Amino acid sequence: MYRFVFSQVLSRLDPEDAHHMAVRALRVLSVTPVVRRLVHRRLAPRDPALRVQAFGVHFSGPFGLAAGFDKDAGCVEAVSALGFGHVEVGTITAHAQPGNARPRMFRLVRNRAIINRMGFNNAGASAAARSLARPRGVPAIVGVNIGKTKVVPESGAVADYVASARELAPLADYLVVNVSSPNTPGLRDLQAVELLGPLLRAVKEVADATPKRTPLLVKIAPDLADADVDAVADLALDLGLDGIIATNTTIGRQALAEAEPAGRDHGHESGGLSGRPLKARSLEVLRRLRARVGDRLVLVSVGGVEDVDDVWERLLAGATLVQGYSALIYEGPLWAYRVNRDLSRRLRRHGVVDLRQIIGRTASRSTAT
Numbered sequence: 001m002y003r004f005v006f007s008q009v010l011s012r013l014d015p016e017d018a019h020h021m022a023v024r025a026l027r028v029l030s031v032t033p034v035v036r037r038l039v040h041r042r043l044a045p046r047d048p049a050l051r052v053q054a055f056g057v058h059f060s061g062p063f064g065l066a067a068g069f070d071k072d073a074g075c076v077e078a079v080s081a082l083g084f085g086h087v088e089v090g091t092i093t094a095h096a097q098p099g100n101a102r103p104r105m106f107r108l109v110r111n112r113a114i115i116n117r118m119g120f121n122n123a124g125a126s127a128a129a130r131s132l133a134r135p136r137g138v139p140a141i142v143g144v145n146i147g148k149t150k151v152v153p154e155s156g157a158v159a160d161y162v163a164s165a166r167e168l169a170p171l172a173d174y175l176v177v178n179v180s181s182p183n184t185p186g187l188r189d190l191q192a193v194e195l196l197g198p199l200l201r202a203v204k205e206v207a208d209a210t211p212k213r214t215p216l217l218v219k220i221a222p223d224l225a226d227a228d229v230d231a232v233a234d235l236a237l238d239l240g241l242d243g244i245i246a247t248n249t250t251i252g253r254q255a256l257a258e259a260e261p262a263g264r265d266h267g268h269e270s271g272g273l274s275g276r277p278l279k280a281r282s283l284e285v286l287r288r289l290r291a292r293v294g295d296r297l298v299l300v301s302v303g304g305v306e307d308v309d310d311v312w313e314r315l316l317a318g319a320t321l322v323q324g325y326s327a328l329i330y331e332g333p334l335w336a337y338r339v340n341r342d343l344s345r346r347l348r349r350h351g352v353v354d355l356r357q358i359i360g361r362t363a364s365r366s367t368a369t
Contacts, residue, residue, distance in 0.1 A: 002332030015105040015114070015329075019069075026075035033137050040081035040138040043337040047344040050085070052355045054298045054320045055215035055242040057173050059141055061085035062355060063311055063339050066302045066323035067145035067176070067219075071122045073131040080140035083336035088323065089128065090145030091178050094163040096124035097150055100183060104271070107329070111256055112306065113275030114326045116249070119183045120147050125167040132171040144172035145219065146203075150184050157190060158202045165206040169214040175207050180221035180248035182272045188221055193231045200239050215242035215298075222247035222281040222303060229285055233292040243298030245323075246285045249274045250303075255281075275326035279304025283317060290318030290363040306331075308342035318360040 010018050029036055045061035052059050064086035065079055073089040080087055099121025106115045122128070125146070132142065146164040148157050161177060169175050177200060179190040190196055200218060207214040218241060220232055229246075236244055249272025256277050282303025289299055301319035305311060306327040314322045328335050352358055 002334070003330075006330065006332065011107065011109065014103065015107050016102065018329075019105065023070065023075055026070075026078035029078035029081065030075045036077055036081050036137055039078075043081060043083040043334070044138075045083060045085060045340040045344075047340070047347070049347045049353050050340060050344060050355060052085075052320060052359075055174060057141060057215065059085045059321065060139070061340050061343075062315065062319075062321050063336060063343070064088060064141075064143075064321060064323045065328070065336070066325040067091055067143075067178070068116075068118075068325050069328070073128045073142070073144075076132075076140050076142055077136050077138050081138050082333055083340050085340075086141035086143060086173070086321065088143035088145050088176065089132075090122070090176075091120045091147040091181065092122050092125055092128045092144065092164060092168065093120050093147055093149040094125050094160050094167075095149045095151075096127065097121065106271075108256070108275070109330075111275065111277055112327070112330055113256070113273060113277050114329065115271045115273050117183045117271030119150065120181065125164045129167045129171055132168070141173045142171075143174045143176055143217075144168045145176040145178050147178040147181060148184060148187055148190070154186055154189065154195075157195075158199050161199060162202050162206055165203045169207045170210045172214055174215040174217060174242065175203070176217045176219050176245060177203055178219045178248070180219050182221070182223075182249060182251045188223075191220060191224060191228065191232065193235050196232065197235055197239070200235070200241065204239060204241065217241060217243040217245055217298070217300065219245040219248055220285070222250045222278060222285055223252060224285075226288060229288050230292055233289055233297070236297055237293060241297065243300060243320075244289055244293075245300040245302060246289055247278070247282045247303045248272065250278055250281065252281075274303065276304050276306065279306075279310070283313065286314060286319055287317050287363065290360060295360060308339050308346060311339055311343055312346060312358075315355070315359050316362040318363040320359055 100119035301314040302323035305324035
């Protein structure tokens with residue numbers, strides 16, 4: 001049914017307008033207690049075999065929604081009710097900002113992909129904090145993804161991230177430093193370890209000082225050279241971070257099939273590419289990280305995740321948690337429920353009663369040396 005609606009209606013709408021419609025609908029669900037609870041009871045993961053613990057947090061399932069959908073933490077409860085084991089909100093900046101000029105989001109249906117150059121459009125850390133502070137009617141694990149305000153120069157980046165962390169870390173189940181979006185000028189330069197180290201130390205000091213010590217992760221780009229992936233992994237270990245999220249969107253276009261009709265007329269050349277074309281590189285980076293750090297860090301895999309086969313493969317390769325986003329646009333609101341259902345069936349078929357039994361089963365420590 002959803003695929004028919006998508007092909008006949010949603011695909012004819014501007015992608016960002018369709019996104020806003022979906023977020024508004026979910027916000028209504030978030031503030032409608034009876035319906036929200038019913039949806040949660042029907043769609044949320046309940047199989048004990050799906051439960052997993054990461055950085056001291058208990059997740060009802062390993063599959064979550066990546067940052068980028070709920071930018072202002074406005075529909076956390078509704079998204080959780082749909083079956084996502086966690087929701088990562090943001091990217092949130094210290095100061096409100098409109099993002100880049102529209103159009104800034106494009107569907108590549110043939111490639112099952114999205115290109116965006118949103119530019120961290122959000123209402124700012126204080127607004128997100130107010131949303132996150134509201135009582136929740138259904139269980140929800142919420143990660144908060146923070147980034148640099150566009151107008152802040154590189155010299156002020158540390159203070160800018162720290163300002164966001166002070167507002168949001170006490171309200172987050174985990175905190176993510178995003179230095180890997182291609183849509184904020186100069187942001188990816190912060191992935192260089194000589195700049196990333198001081199930034200992560202400063203944010204970690206804030207996260208460590210929260211009442212429950214908020215776990216801290218860093219999100220990296222798929223376009224890093226292998227040596228730089230290793231360097232970030234080593235830095236994360238040295239600093240005592242809790243994990244790495246791999247990967248963000250890519251500026252590469254090598255994995256794209258023939259361009260969509262009229263694609264170039266809409267400016268598809270620039271922006272971050274997500275979805276199916278990112279699958280191979282995201283998995284490659286995950287395997288490299290696992291080979292480098294073993295189980296000393298929690299690895300969260302995102303990029304090109306479409307179905308239970310992808311989730312299964314990422315878990316075997318060493319991810320404790322797996323995220324998706326782009327496929328939600330193509331699969332619809334029952335996507336997470338279907339992934340969880342199929343994963344439960346596969347675990348039972350393999351006689352697995354605890355997800356820890358399969359995490360990293362196919363991982364090798366010989367990839368990165």
